[in-house]
Amino acid sequence: MAGTLAKLACMLFLCMVVAKAAMTCPQIRGGMVPCINYLSKGGSPSAACCTNLKNMVNSATTTIDRQDACKCLKEAAGALQGINPTNAARLPSNCKVNIPYKISMSTNCASVK
Structure with missing residues (x-):
């Protein structure tokens, strides 16, 4: 458990550092870790969640970047149980x-421009 949290923390740090370049799927997934509580329970997303989401959007400067980010978010959401689609x-x-x-x-991520 501690090892997993350390890996997630490292991925989160990478998301913040690489904000200007297109993020990889592991970086996007790591950046969404602070969003899990909101995605499952609602309420208000944390500041870290929103910052990481903004970084992801700002790093996706091309159509391919945005399509890749879309695919990654869909894959991550499909792999996590308890995500509320409305949230x-x-x-x-x-x-x-x-x-x-x-x-x-x-x-349909292929239609993202």
Whole structure:
């Protein structure tokens, strides 16, 4: 458990450091760790969650970057149990972040521009 938390903390740190370059899927997943409580229980997303979401959006500067981020978010959401789809869809607006696609398992990432 401690090893897993250390790995997640390292991934979160990498997400903050690499904010200007396109993020890899492991970096995106790590950056979403602070969002898990919100995604499952609702309420308000943490500041760390919103910061990491903003970093992801800012790093995705091309269509391919945005499509890859979309695919990664869908894969991560599918792998986690207990995620409330409504909370996931509301995450961008609750973080005041504009994402050019809906965070949903039904989003067609190939259509993201």
